[in-house]
Amino acid sequence: MNEIPYKIYLEENEMPTQWYNVRGDMKKKPAPILNPGTLQPVTLEELSAIFCEDLAKQELDDTTRFFDIPEEIRNFYKMYRPSPLVRAYCLEKKLGTPAHIYYKFEGNNTSGSHKLNSAIAQAYYAKKQGLKGVTTETGAGQWGTALSMACSYFDLDCQVYMVKVSYEQKPFRREVMRTYGAQVTPSPSMNTEVGRKINAEFPGTTGSLGCAISEAVEAAVTQEGYRYVLGSVLSQVLLHQSVIGLETKAALDKYGIKADMIIGCAGGGSNLGGLISPFVGEILRGEANYDIIAVEPASCPSLTRGKYAYDFCDTGKVCPLAKMYTLGSGFIPSANHAGGLRYHGMSSVVSELYDQGLITARSVEQTSVFEAAEMFARVEGILPAPESSHAIRVAIDEALKCKETGEEKNIVFGLTGTGYFDMVAYEKFNNGEMSDYIPTDEELAKSLDTLPKVD
């Protein structure tokens, strides 16, 4: 075996040419998504009124194992992919662990995260359908940035409803999107009926993700030639993100490395789902075994403390219902800087895998996450996103266990993005002003009371 380099790059001809749909290998499938009006499984026709047709098909297809990646998307991928699988030699040395730590780094593009993998796919199918443009919401701004880049590439109009508090506090994120030609509107706005209503009801409100989703959906269905797109949670998004896991597996295979443990942070579940898909596939087919750990913030613990039930995907209750681990769509996470992990639910695919015991979950507190982030940055050079740092925390914990037991485990984790636009959180940490908060059982019970009656 060759010596393992710091960074394993695949050649362009080693890049995946198909996405992998893990549902195709699942014997027990995730429960179908439901029409919020009828509580019946959503039909392709219903879904195609909101989403592009090809994407709606991907969303509903739980049997096809592989989907060809269209050439136009593969060409775009080549501009920032394959992403490197990095051997964390310096972190290993710092920890004094016999474990071998690898991370798949998805931050090497201007959106700063893995979000671009699905954004470009969704923009492509919108263009292919002859649409004028797409609408979406963004909170932290990574998804909005990724979609702006993708739409600019395919010359599509891009309308982003950005939660007003983020719009005001993250002007740089907003300007990146505008540089890529997107229209960025603070939500709630006066553009939509739902926005006007909320503004009238709660004057001076700084908005919420739920409200921004409702505005984006309304904007999509009321404008000719527009559809709504979403950056996480959906099965189609996990399908596109499987490129992360496929590349990771190809890079490990190239050097004859067998992963023992795969760790990813989990908000809506798209990065985690994408990373683990091909490995879970091997487990499902009885070909291999892996310890897979989903890491979530203790402040928003949908897998570790939520309920597996049908729930609304958005606070506005306009999207289909999904069966998932959820804290209730009315759950408001406390101050938590990992904006991308502040989602009340979890992808129905990840939820079902967790329910079947194929993956485990762990929750970690914010302060310990930033300690891990700082240690990682100082030895590995990359300034990680707060979201990604949840996975770093658990990777370090597991490497330290190996130090005690002497095990030479191969630990692989997903480094989903960079923290350049999260310096307000780092500043709090640097100043010792960061705090932890874990919701009480009473608070969770109250929030879970809002679940719709479906089952």
Added chain:
Amino acid sequence: MNEIPYKIYLEENEMPTQWYNVRGDMKKKPAPILNPGTLQPVTLEELSAIFCEDLAKQELDDTTRFFDIPEEIRNFYKMYRPSPLVRAYCLEKKLGTPAHIYYKFEGNNTSGSHKLNSAIAQAYYAKKQGLKGVTTETGAGQWGTALSMACSYFDLDCQVYMVKVSYEQKPFRREVMRTYGAQVTPSPSMNTEVGRKINAEFPGTTGSLGCAISEAVEAAVTQEGYRYVLGSVLSQVLLHQSVIGLETKAALDKYGIKADMIIGCAGGGSNLGGLISPFVGEILRGEANYDIIAVEPASCPSLTRGKYAYDFCDTGKVCPLAKMYTLGSGFIPSANHAGGLRYHGMSSVVSELYDQGLITARSVEQTSVFEAAEMFARVEGILPAPESSHAIRVAIDEALKCKETGEEKNIVFGLTGTGYFDMVAYEKFNNGEMSDYIPTDEELAKSLDTLPKVD
């Protein structure tokens, strides 16, 4: 010949193991730097009072052609190098040009620029000498960030004097440095004699780079075990940055590509000097020929409108004098967002190459630079730094000339960094509020009147 991929990555074993000192191949050498007190060539002993000894030796050595890159530095390089040489297929298509455009992308690390290449070398030699720490100044913040990362890696104390106006307007830059453990002090401060004096003389001043340099130098010479380090202009920095050019040439050679034209932005000259070094070496040895273009802002045109003469490197006049193309150390550039290009002078190596006619220079206006930046971002995905975008502007102009003439030139340019921390400038551009300013002949004549009498 194989098809040229979007990104040419060298293998780790193809990375340079030596830096190249272009002065070794120059028959007429750059003029020696002078002691500001005696106006005599600086001795190694004098220089070693300010700089680390090994770096002072590199600074004064104009004959040795190659310096081994120490293994510790090569290991650090492996965390973010080799950087990709990217074929700009999408930009070519957008322009409809027969030219082939390549860019060497140095923004794939947390400092966001090429600065890290020299920062890690300077930190290494400081550690090797047994120093406690280093001091420096930073304006825009790229250099300070790079040095913080390098010092954190070698466990060295890092004291950064940050121009007060930047400290206040760029809190994110400041926090990145703090996350890597640096002490960041707004300059002028009350820590140093020169800082206290300036604060007393100009109450409420927001500082200047010249003042920050003076404070950093004073902090270095008055603390036991500290030395001063600088991120550009110096010949040692160009030596370290030669890794950019060596990798570029190796990548081109790997695919049998002969560059016709090499373009880089020029502030202090370190990125440009590093990129072009091995190509200039070939010209000097009569082995090949290239059109080499240095691009500078029209607002700070040291090569195109400056004078080739001895001048102070800093406004505080504490550093050695260098013979260079300069606008006068008292030159204050007008509002110009390319912070890294707002230097009154130019590396003495680049200046001498320019004087010998081995390279040419061109100045471009800010608005046209941002137009190029936006076009590039939208098709190539990467959001470029304003500094780097000067090179993009000229690369596009040259590619459009090829469109007229039908020439299939190979155009290579340096993409030195990313613009994530420059969104205030992009916002101005997006809002149509950006303006151009070119200094008048009278202004330049007045500033050039401040040149010291040496020649």
